[in-house]
Amino acid sequence: MSYRFDMTPRAGTLVDYADSVRLVKVDETKLEAFWDALVAKYHYIGYEGQFGCASST
Numbered sequence: 001m002s003y004r005f006d007m008t009p010r011a012g013t014l015v016d017y018a019d020s021v022r023l024v025k026v027d028e029t030k031l032e033a034f035w036d037a038l039v040a041k042y043h044y045i046g047y048e049g050q051f052g053c054a055s056s057t
Contacts, residue, residue: 005034 014021026035040047 010017024031026032036047
């Protein structure tokens with residue numbers, strides 16, 4: 001399976017792109033580093049490690 005990444009900036013809401021958006025879980029895959037780099041570059045607070053739901057073990 002291969003992926004093409006369109007880096008064109010988007011505006012609007014998700015429904016505007018419903019036919020072209022696909023969500024892919026990337027943790028523990030070869031795409032994880034790419035995701036981390038995108039978050040570091042484009043997220044308004046940057047990247048300092050994983051975020052979201054954390055499990056307590």
